[in-house]
Amino acid sequence: MKDSENGYHISLFKPTTERARFNRNLIFWLASIWFIAIFGFQIALRVLQKPTPEPAFLVFENVWENVSNGSASTPEYQEFGQSVLSVLGKIAITDDEKTALSNALSWSLYSTYPDSLQSGLVSNISEFESLKEGITNITDENYVLEKTKLAKTLGPKLGLSELDVRTTILPLEVTAVNIEGMTETTRSQLPGIMKKYLVHNQSFLTDARFLGFPFHYFYTAFFLLVLFVGLCLVYCIRSDRRNEILGIKD
Amino acid sequence: MVPALLQAATAATQLEGSFKVGPAIILIAILVLFVMVGIVFRAKDTNDYYAAGRSISKVGSGMAIASNWMSAASFLGMAALMYGSGYHGLSYVVGWTGGYVLLLILMAGQIRKYGKYTAADFIGDRYYSQSLRAVGAIIAILISIAYCVGQFGGIGLMFKWILGIDYVLAVIIGGTVVLAYTLISGMLGVTKNMQIQYVIIIISFLIPLFILNFKFDYFWLLPQIGYGSVVSDAVSGIPLAESEQLFNSLGHQFATVPVPEFAMPWDPATGKTFFQWIAIAFSLMIGTAGLPHVIQRFYVVPKASDARWSVVWGLFFICILYWSAPAYAAFGKILSANPEVGKLEADAIVVYTAQLGNIHPLIVGLLAAGGVSAAFSTVSGLLVAGSSAFAHDLYVKVINPNAKPKNQLLAARIGTVIMAIIVTAIALAKLALIGQLVAVAFSLAGCTIFPLFLLGIWWSGSNKQGAIAGLIAGGLVSVIALTYFIAGKMGTTLPAHEFISYWLGAWYFAIFGAPLAIIVNIIVSKLTKETPVEIRKFLIEQVHT
Numbered sequence: 098m099k100d101s102e103n104g105y106h107i108s109l110f111k112p113t114t115e116r117a118r119f120n121r122n123l124i125f126w127l128a129s130i131w132f133i134a135i136f137g138f139q140i141a142l143r144v145l146q147k148p149t150p151e152p153a154f155l156v157f158e159n160v161w162e163n164v165s166n167g168s169a170s171t172p173e174y175q176e177f178g179q180s181v182l183s184v185l186g187k188i189a190i191t192d193d194e195k196t197a198l199s200n201a202l203s204w205s206l207y208s209t210y211p212d213s214l215q216s217g218l219v220s221n222i223s224e225f226e227s228l229k230e231g232i233t234n235i236t237d238e239n240y241v242l243e244k245t246k247l248a249k250t251l252g253p254k255l256g257l258s259e260l261d262v263r264t265t266i267l268p269l270e271v272t273a274v275n276i277e278g279m280t281e282t283t284r285s286q287l288p289g290i291m292k293k294y295l296v297h298n299q300s301f302l303t304d305a306r307f308l309g310f311p312f313h314y315f316y317t318a319f320f321l322l323v324l325f326v327g328l329c330l331v332y333c334i335r336s337d338r339r340n341e342i343l344g345i346k347d
Numbered sequence: 348m349v350p351a352l353l354q355a356a357t358a359a360t361q362l363e364g365s366f367k368v369g370p371a372i373i374l375i376a377i378l379v380l381f382v383m384v385g386i387v388f389r390a391k392d393t394n395d396y397y398a399a400g401r402s403i404s405k406v407g408s409g410m411a412i413a414s415n416w417m418s419a420a421s422f423l424g425m426a427a428l429m430y431g432s433g434y435h436g437l438s439y440v441v442g443w444t445g446g447y448v449l450l451l452i453l454m455a456g457q458i459r460k461y462g463k464y465t466a467a468d469f470i471g472d473r474y475y476s477q478s479l480r481a482v483g484a485i486i487a488i489l490i491s492i493a494y495c496v497g498q499f500g501g502i503g504l505m506f507k508w509i510l511g512i513d514y515v516l517a518v519i520i521g522g523t524v525v526l527a528y529t530l531i532s533g534m535l536g537v538t539k540n541m542q543i544q545y546v547i548i549i550i551s552f553l554i555p556l557f558i559l560n561f562k563f564d565y566f567w568l569l570p571q572i573g574y575g576s577v578v579s580d581a582v583s584g585i586p587l588a589e590s591e592q593l594f595n596s597l598g599h600q601f602a603t604v605p606v607p608e609f610a611m612p613w614d615p616a617t618g619k620t621f622f623q624w625i626a627i628a629f630s631l632m633i634g635t636a637g638l639p640h641v642i643q644r645f646y647v648v649p650k651a652s653d654a655r656w657s658v659v660w661g662l663f664f665i666c667i668l669y670w671s672a673p674a675y676a677a678f679g680k681i682l683s684a685n686p687e688v689g690k691l692e693a694d695a696i697v698v699y700t701a702q703l704g705n706i707h708p709l710i711v712g713l714l715a716a717g718g719v720s721a722a723f724s725t726v727s728g729l730l731v732a733g734s735s736a737f738a739h740d741l742y743v744k745v746i747n748p749n750a751k752p753k754n755q756l757l758a759a760r761i762g763t764v765i766m767a768i769i770v771t772a773i774a775l776a777k778l779a780l781i782g783q784l785v786a787v788a789f790s791l792a793g794c795t796i797f798p799l800f801l802l803g804i805w806w807s808g809s810n811k812q813g814a815i816a817g818l819i820a821g822g823l824v825s826v827i828a829l830t831y832f833i834a835g836k837m838g839t840t841l842p843a844h845e846f847i848s849y850w851l852g853a854w855y856f857a858i859f860g861a862p863l864a865i866i867v868n869i870i871v872s873k874l875t876k877e878t879p880v881e882i883r884k885f886l887i888e889q890v891h892t
Contacts, residue, residue, distance in 0.1 A: 105883035107807040107891055117891060124452045131448050135441060136625065142612050143621045151605060186604030188684060189431070189616055235687050236598060260587045262602040269686045297611040309566070310575030311582060314610050317437045318673050319571065321445070322666045328448050329659045336456070337652060345892065 119339050127328050134324055142313055145300035153183035154295035164205070165284060171209050175256035178205035181287075182255070182263045184294045185270045194290050197283040202267075203276045209254050221247065223273040244268050366511040370712025374509055377547060377716050381723065382528050384540045405653040407542055409660020412644050414541035416443075416661065417548055417668050418494075418725035419501025422718045424782030425669070426700075427693035429676035431780075433609040435619035436676065438627040439782055440669050442789075444662065445628065446635025451658040454636055457804045459645045459654035460890045465732070466639040466796055467740035473803040474814040475879060477745055482818065484740035486795045487639040488762075490788045491733030492770055494640070497784035498722040498729070499774035504695050505718045518774050521719070526767040529727040530760055544724040549667055551717025555701040555710055556671055559678050562704060563593055563601055571667075574674035581680050582607045595682045596705040603684035609677070626855035627786065633861050634789025637797030640725075640732035675700050694781050730763045737762030778836055779853075786854035790828070793857030794821035798864040804890065806869075807883040813872030821864030828856035 112118040150158075157180040163169040164177045181202045184190065190198065203222070210218050225247050232240045251271065252264035279287075305312040310319070340346070418424075421443065429436030463469045466487050471480025502525065503518035510517065556570040566573035584605035593601035608616035613624055635641060644661075645654040679700035683691055691699050697718065701711045738759035743750050750758070778784060798817050802809035832853035834841050841847070851859065872878075 105807065105880055105887055107805065107883065107886045109805040114891075120891075127448065127452055131445065135445055135628065139612075139621070139625060139628075146612065151607065183604050185686070186684065187606050187608070187616070188680075188686070188688075188690075189606075189608065241598075262584070262587050262600075262604055265587070265600070265602075266686055292615075294608065294616045297607045297614055297616075299607075299611060303611055306579060308572050308575050310578055311610050313612065314434065314437075314578055315575060317434070318440060319670060321441055322669055325444050325448050326659065326663050326666060329451050329662055332452050333652075333655045333659050336655060340652070 116339065116343055116345065120336075123332065123335055127332055131325075131328060134321060138313075138316060142298075142300065142302055145302060146298040147300060148296050149299035151183070151295045151297070153180040154291060156180045157291050157295070161288065165279075169208070172256070174205045174208045175254075178202055178209075178255045179257065179263065180291070180295075181205065182257075182267060182270065184291060186263060186266055187294055190290075190294065194286070197280075197286045197290060199270050199272050200275050200280055200283045201287055203271045203273070204279045206251060206255055206271060207276045219273050219276055221250070222271050222276070225268060226273060229269075367509055367708065367712060369709045370509045370715050373709070373712045374505075374716040374719060377720060378524060378528070378723075380543065381540050381720075382531060384543060386531060405656040406660050408644065408653065408657035409662075410545045410664055411541035412641070412657055412661030413664030413668075414545035414548065414721075414724040415640065415644060415728040416665050416725070417545070417721050418785065419498045419718060419722035420782045420785035421665075421668055421672065422548065422552065422721035423501050423504070423694050423697055424497065424780060424785065425672040426675040426679065426697045427695075427780055428782045429673050430679050430696045431693045432617040432619050433614060434612045435614075435617050435624060435627075436782075437673070438624045439631065439786070440673065442628040442631025443635065444666060444669055446632035447658055447662040447665075449632055450636040450641070451655060451662075454642070454800055454804060455645050455654045455658050456651040457890050458642055458800070459651040461804075462889075465735050465739055466642050466800075467736050468744075469642075469803065470796075470799050470814070471740065471744065473882065474799070474809075474811045475882060476811050476814075479811065479814060479818070480740055481745050483796070483799070484736040484745075486791070487736035487740075488733045488766065490639060490792050490796070491729040491736075492766060492773070493791060494638070494785055494788035495726055495729050495733075495766070495770040496773045496778075497781040497788075498726045499770050500777065500784065501694065501722045501781050502719055502726070503774060504692065505698075505715045505722070508695060508698060509712065509715055514777075515775055518771060521722075522767055522771040522774070525723050525726045526730070526764065528723070529730045529763055540727070541724050544720045545664060547720045548717050548724070549664070551713045551720070552668055552671060552697075555704070555706050555714050556674050558706050558710070559674070559700070559704045562706075563678070570674055571670040574677050577674070577677040577681065578610050581605075581609045581677060582611075585681065594705075595685075595688075595703045597685070597688060597703065599685040599687065601681060603681050606680060606684075609680050623852065623855065626852070626858040630790045630793050630855040630857035630861075631786060633797045633857055634786075634791075634793040637792035637795070637800060638789070639736065639792070639796065640728045642796075642800070643732050643735070644728075672697075678704060730766055733766045734759040734762035737766075783854050787829070787832075790853070790855060790857040790860065791825050794825045794860030794864055797857075797861055798868055802865065802868055802872075804886075807878055807886050808872050809868055810872045810875060810878045812875040813868040813870075816871035817864040817868030820867040821860050824851065824856055824860030824863060827851060828853055828860070 106113070109121055109124070112121045156176050160169060160173040160177045163173050169177065181198050185195070185198050185202060207215055207218060225243055228240055228243055247268040248264050249259070251267050252259065252261070255267065257264045257267070302313045303311050307315045425436065425439055428439050458469070461469055463472060467480050467483035470483035471477060499518055499522050502521035503514050506512070506517035506521040507514050557567055560567035560570045560573040565576050581603060582605060585602045587600055587602045590601040595601065608614040613619055613621045644657070675697045679696045682700055682703035688703070698711060698715050701714050738755050742758040743755055795818060798821060799814055827847065828851040831841055831844060831847045831851065835844065835848060
């Protein structure tokens with residue numbers, strides 16, 4: 098008799114005993130639930146997603162053309178500066194992107210000032226930058242005082258209220274370097290940077306809220322883990338019961 | 348503001364901070380406890396050393412699985428990944444938990460029934476080949492080394508933070524301590540320690556979360572749910588007016604501009620794609636079912652049903668931490684939102700978040716000590732798995748079959764020391780984030796050991812030739828992926844560098860490597876001589892009955 102005919106063969110797909118059949122069916126059911134729950138949901142997220150801009154990006158798109166060709170009005174410069182500041186407030190940006198954004202922000206602020214006051218703005222910012230470089234502790238009393246003073250001065254010029262979180266970060270992001278104009282690098286990079294940080298993949302699955310979470314986040318970070326424990330529990334209970342019925346002892 | 352808190356907050360921006368007395372005392376006390384437990388329950392013979400005398404209960408084994416699993420990558424690395432790349436980081440959470448379902452339904456009970464000591468033991472016996480046993484042992488050692496590198500990095504970061512010393516010195520000191528402890532205790536001591544370590548890890552991780560949720564006015568009774576609103580607040584932004592009384596320890600209000608990129612899937616701002624999310628989750632899941640030190644845990648329970656139930660317990664204990672880790676990333680995102688905080692070392696964000704949240708320095712110290720415990724528990728398990736492969740599978744089974752138990756134990760200990768030295772040297776290079784470094788080990792396991800176990804258990808048609816061919820295919824993919832990764836780190840550009848680096852990324856090359864290894868194994872097995880009848884008989888009568 099050939100080895101292949103002697104019955105000593107194991108295959109998940111071709112079970113030869115009752116227990117093996119039970120095992121195969123249980124594994125297929127659990128693995129299918131597992132697979133669909135994980136990958137099916139992510140595929141659904143991918144299929145349903147739409148590039149959704151933040152309000153700051155819409156503002157940027159509205160004013161960019163006028164700002165880039167130098168024909169913007171003061172309110173347009175303000176809106177432009179605000180939208181740029183919305184990206185600067187995100188901590189994930191790279192150093193190169195930060196340089197371009199700071200240049201755009203500083204220039205838009207500069208452009209809101211009348212010619213006669215622009216040199217005063219530059220010296221204010223320069224003085225604060227020098228102070229910032231010299232401190233060893235960001236809670237330094239004089240530094241905090243000057244920072245607050247500068248925020249109160251610059252915020253309204255950019256149309257920001259005192260309660261806007263961007264007002265607090267404004268003094269930290271403006272720079273006197275190249276403030277008189279937007280550099281060519283900034284001009285070419287800015288639209289891409291703004292799109293990268295202000296347009297997101299959203300759908301009703303990301304917009305809906307559940308227990309405080311965005312739904313998709315809850316599903317992936319919490320529910321899936323509950324499901325995994327549940328699947329394991331079901332497998333163990335059913336395996337033990339089947340072994341008991343078949344009189345199999347481990 | 349209280350001056351002491353200001354000092355702590357300043358330290359949060361500088362890893363080179365000064366020596367911290369309270370956290371150092373907590374760390375030393377915990378380490379002394381580990382060593383004492385290791386001594387009391389130390390290995391008396393080789394059976395103890397490799398498999399803890401097969402005397403561990405299923406709940407105890409579950410706790411040990413969780414402790415063994417909850418490494419620096421879980422404790423520190425996961426929050427770091429989410430802090431830096433938002434929703435993309437959740438692929439690691441899903442990958443590192445979902446793999447246990449595969450492990451349970453496909454392998455746990457069967458591995459225990461097979462009744463071997465190590466992964467290489469199984470491979471050598473099932474594929475009736477001493478050469479494959481040796482290759483399996485070498486792969487197990489490589490996986491343990493790759494896995495340990497990230498852990499040593501985590502130990503270094505926490506020692507650096509606590510002791511206020513240089514990273515290089517911190518890695519060397521931390522590595523020496525964990526090596527000494529593993530050598531003293533062996534696996535029996537390690538298993539007992541793992542249960543204690545689990546308790547320390549989970550308590551130290553959860554206490555700051557309760558406090559953070561309470562302090563910043565979120566639902567604190569169940570922080571794993573309470574932080575959901577923190578995520579939503581990050582997405583929509585928190586105006587100053589809504590957080591008038593809430594400050595971080597640097598004096599910044601608990602406010603932020605909208606940062607939807609933190610939660611939105613494969614956001615362009617993170618530079619991560621849908622493919623990478625899927626590839627990482629998949630690779631980590633199959634890697635979980637192929638890691639020698641995880642598989643080895645099933646040898647220490649008395650019977651197969653205990654092996655199955657220990658997975659359920661282990662996964663539940665693991666999930667307690669995994670449900671919590673994203674909360675640190677969410678709080679960290681808002682607490683460090685002000686540009687003045689500067690760029691923080693992502694791998695230490697768990698500790699920085701607690702510091703920025705104005706949590707008492709001793710509790711932050713306990714948290715850091717918990718991070719060290721997490722790394723210790725995993726490293727000790729990995730070193731035992733690696734040294735077992737060296738001593739049991741290479742030295743005794745291949746090099747010197749007549750070795751006395753005393754020599755075998757000595758070989759295991761020499762193997763442990765050599766591995767620790769190699770790992771320390773690589774960890775000093777700081778090649779990537781902790782979580783990413785650990786993911787390399789998973790992909791390696793997914794391409795090599797996982798296909799051998801999967802087919803070895805579930806298809807008696809898989810034979811020696813198929814196993815060798817599959818291993819070569821999986822190994823080749825691994826070598827290509829790692830060559831491109833290392834070349835990239837060294838600043839060298841290889842042909843089609845960008846293309847290969849994207850599709851065969853070092854953290855997820857198993858997405859192609861594992862299926863390829865399985866297909867090659869099946870094809871070659873079909874074309875060559877059948878598996879010997881005694882192996883097939885054993886599979887039916889011992890493993891599947």
